[in-house]
Amino acid sequence: MSDLYVPKPAELGYTFGGREPIRDLRPGEVLSVYTEDCFGGAVTTVDDLPTRVCQLPYLNPVTGPFYIEGAEPGDTLAVHFLDITPARDWGVSSTFPHFGALTSTHATATLQPPLEERVWMYPIDVVAGTVTFQASESDFALDLPLAPMHGTVGVAPGGFQAISTLTSDVHGGNLDTPELRAGTTLYLPVFVHGALLALGDGHARQGQGEASGVAVETAMRTTITVEVLKGVPTPTPRLETSDALLSIGCARPLEDAFRISQHDLVHWVAELTDLGVLDAYQFVAQAGTAPVGNVCDPNYTMLARIPKALLAEAAYDGVHERLRAMPWKTPEAGVR
Amino acid sequence: MSDLYVPKPAELGYTFGGREPIRDLRPGEVLSVYTEDCFGGAVTTVDDLPTRVCQLPYLNPVTGPFYIEGAEPGDTLAVHFLDITPARDWGVSSTFPHFGALTSTHATATLQPPLEERVWMYPIDVVAGTVTFQASESDFALDLPLAPMHGTVGVAPGGFQAISTLTSDVHGGNLDTPELRAGTTLYLPVFVHGALLALGDGHARQGQGEASGVAVETAMRTTITVEVLKGVPTPTPRLETSDALLSIGCARPLEDAFRISQHDLVHWVAELTDLGVLDAYQFVAQAGTAPVGNVCDPNYTMLARIPKALLAEAAYDGVHERLRAMPWKTPEAGVR
């Protein structure tokens, strides 16, 4: 049985980069970790308004970073998510002043007052596979499918940067896409010796776009394994699922996130099919989809997706299949 | 058996508004129409480069407008698509100079030369349900699922405007979303006496985002029926399918198209569930998806989608169910 790595509060991180590793992780090793929710677990009732109980800007803590043995700049780190399971029987969401897609924000600055800050608690039933929406102003309640995912996974960026866990870019980070669920492999470029992988921001579920700015946030027990692809560059974060390849673009405005994701997928497909770039552009434009990640964070995210059934060749030499076959066990519950 | 209305070349329209109706359509009547492809049928081989064989700006012709009996400003027009079937056994796509998502454009103006203009022909097999991609630089070929849809459906806008069929806005127009397929109902606000509905721009299939700027374009035989919802306003185009409601936002930048669609869906859900607006915002943010329409036209389009199973009340008093039950027959093939 795997151990569960449970970070001490002082070990939680708020940047990618700028921090020392808390543990080593060897390629092929299976690691189970506990991750806190985006509020650091401080919001436990509808009366815990985030701006009161959280200390800004210390939101969105990550567990890690993990030093990946053998990872060097120019390599690709493949992170496979064997399991993502809520570590609590509740999740929480909220409005947050001047944050979200349907409100003015710090950047889309207007003279209007913010929307009311409000908290919603969501019961989670892992066995039934449900997460329950309960209205705040009426007795409307509805079970939604449990769909656990990590909002934030990344490595240390290059150039001595230390980037807030609230944002995303080529190093990963706050990708906030519901596609990042158990069974997927995330490919990240390595910028520093040891890669320095960290993860957090579990969501029991999230709509595409994360319009309100906050998903159903919860602590997670998550089991991963990694592989290092030596000398293989990855231009932007990518995902592989059992049936599709996806490129992730992180940018503002949203069309640039779209462009980055499509641009990368076109080149990736060209490489896997031996199509010329214009042929691959044409092919992806007709056969692809474009799942939205978030439209609320400092960088928005969009994905470009192509079914693997349309491609002859396996991506990254089949590492996804190797990693998903890795034997693992449910970690023993942590002590928090 | 329905007649098929086949417009004469001189009857094709290039604007919404500014044109006289070519025919009347009564609510409940079933109408089959022939629509030309976005190139007016002028691109028939890979040697027919669009900029050579088409006369700019006369692209994207629509069939219509149809005068809808009883439709007046302030009403909603429900247009149900009973059938959309390719009228040819081939479709066509292309790059088009300075048009598309992965190229500089007239608006995203750069000093780089355009991508090479190139045409792809797609065999269509209606019986097998396939449309075949054939690479231009190799013998790579692949069947993709046939998924017929209309890129362009709209009514006359208000304020005496006549808006190019290449763009979209609250009056509909070049929505370019793969969600607009047979079996769906499109809700459009009525701005002028008789609504003046027109449609065209059939796609044998289209990826989300229409990244290359051009889908698999083909002529269509399409069967519709309409209903007028008197005194019922619709703020932005909406779709209803057998299992979902969708709001459509048309704007630049892309986040504004997202915002419009989510804003409308939040209010629509609030109305159908009696949730308060903040509760509906929270609910849609966790339970909704955001299918991308196009990221290449003068206005981009995004959709906000919620499963009908989550909503207690039927939209627009159940008109979708009434219209989809309308009896109809395949129209006799037109003469072109």
Next chain:
Amino acid sequence: MSDLYVPKPAELGYTFGGREPIRDLRPGEVLSVYTEDCFGGAVTTVDDLPTRVCQLPYLNPVTGPFYIEGAEPGDTLAVHFLDITPARDWGVSSTFPHFGALTSTHATATLQPPLEERVWMYPIDVVAGTVTFQASESDFALDLPLAPMHGTVGVAPGGFQAISTLTSDVHGGNLDTPELRAGTTLYLPVFVHGALLALGDGHARQGQGEASGVAVETAMRTTITVEVLKGVPTPTPRLETSDALLSIGCARPLEDAFRISQHDLVHWVAELTDLGVLDAYQFVAQAGTAPVGNVCDPNYTMLARIPKALLAEAAYDGVHERLRAMPWKTPEAGVR
């Protein structure tokens, strides 16, 4: 002495295109016209809230269109503003619900209520050259320099379109730039037989960006003269002043308006200096400025500006100098 053409209320237009000319104008002829303010003159006190006294969408009326003798598609129309003088001793401004840069809008849709609708009246003293800001909540008052300009000047667009006077594009329209003042020449592409020039939306003054969405709006007595440059294309509206050339970009997002304007100026400068395109790019990037027009209308506007002292050759064969030398007299006041 010139006559003053004063349009009857029924002659005011709300689109570019879609309307018959109200008068002819010969190249070289001097024409004085009266233009109404953007509210059609309906807001005359601080109690006249625009949403109450105006009938939407009939805002921003223009005087015209004028049929320009000899103007054909592919030509350039040079419109020189000999004089722009307020026709009233007051102007008016306001907030307008969900319109402006520092509020959510129809496109940048949020769930926040609109800012309060409020009207400000501005005394205008043409002799002293002042327009006076008077605070609504205190006795703060301050004279600002009178700087009369037209927000909206354009021709009929191509492709049978009729475009709302609230927006701008290659045909001109609601450019809303303080650079469009007396002494400047506006160059517009001609799309239709007779060009069909119209103008309105006088501003006693306007800040760059028109952040609140509404300038100091007033009726104007304006004197123009025109010339037609046969067979000379103009890609986007351009301005010439006594000391500078300016290209105007109309688009969203704002960086695209910037790109269009810079792209056009680079090519214009290349043409006037015989520099290669990359040299012209480098030159404009170091020597140019970028005056902001508006950041509130359906299309934003930005200008790219280069001092004429840096250029060897006169633009458009010196038409600006010819037109500004045209003799003219103050028109007799109209009857309204």
Next chain:
Amino acid sequence: MSDLYVPKPAELGYTFGGREPIRDLRPGEVLSVYTEDCFGGAVTTVDDLPTRVCQLPYLNPVTGPFYIEGAEPGDTLAVHFLDITPARDWGVSSTFPHFGALTSTHATATLQPPLEERVWMYPIDVVAGTVTFQASESDFALDLPLAPMHGTVGVAPGGFQAISTLTSDVHGGNLDTPELRAGTTLYLPVFVHGALLALGDGHARQGQGEASGVAVETAMRTTITVEVLKGVPTPTPRLETSDALLSIGCARPLEDAFRISQHDLVHWVAELTDLGVLDAYQFVAQAGTAPVGNVCDPNYTMLARIPKALLAEAAYDGVHERLRAMPWKTPEAGVR
């Protein structure tokens, strides 16, 4: 006579935050520093293409950080530029692959090849006050006014971040505005103990928007003095000149940079005039201008400007006047 602080190569920084101070600076002390150009001085001829002679991502080095005595989080740091003088008799500019406003970029990703990488050398004559553009493809040459400025000035951001000197945000950074010249005071919020001020990226001149992505880059000898305003918050970087106040917005898309700058200026003016917020909005919208900074960096910058003559009260209790009166002498030339 002031000493000139000349950093050793190893002391140059590429982030704001994440670095130890290299020197202390007391409020009221006058400091002269040498700053390298954005290429670290590596581009010295037209044959030194930046991508060949520079080691990416190590561009845009800054001198510092300086530990400001007494500066604590929540304070404002006022940095007054007593003098900015080129330290060389030449500057350099270039195109840079996929960087700039009139090219596709990493974010505005297209399938087009980059523009040709090319270098321009600019002779600088400090006595004559000129910087000379020399075309690369012809013998066109022209003197432009020397207008020295710093592109990059900032402090350490909060939240343990270390942000690349290539970008800008509330901590300042790569603001790239021609308004940041000698005689101005820059106000920055303090996020960390000692503020950790750094500066670099001197420009002999720069057009508004920095369209080509690179200004006339040169090393500088710059003399500053600082004051700490205890307990006075500053929401976004601000500038004060002899005749105007300016707020700086850093964001994408460009309209958000505009919004941030206008939003801040409206509140700043409200505070200095006792106007209500809507009155201040109205006032700034009619009386203000909006100088463009850059439209090419990871964050674009726009400024909102109001003449001081319109305001009754001095900003920040008159610190600008105090600092500009500080006696100083030209520093002795450094040894490089």
